[in-house]
Amino acid sequence: MLYFLKEAATLESLSEDIFDFNSLEDLENWLR
Incomplete structure (x- = not known):
């Protein structure tokens, strides 16, 4: 479990460095 959380x-943190989504809505739009 700890491994999964890690x-x-x-x-x-990696995705925050690569993508700068302002909200979950932005992420959903990007995934479409």
Whole structure:
């Protein structure tokens, strides 16, 4: 479980560096 949380936190910080989404709505629009 801790490993999963660590990976999720890493992915989150990584995506924040690569993408600059202002909100979940922006993310959803980008994924379309």
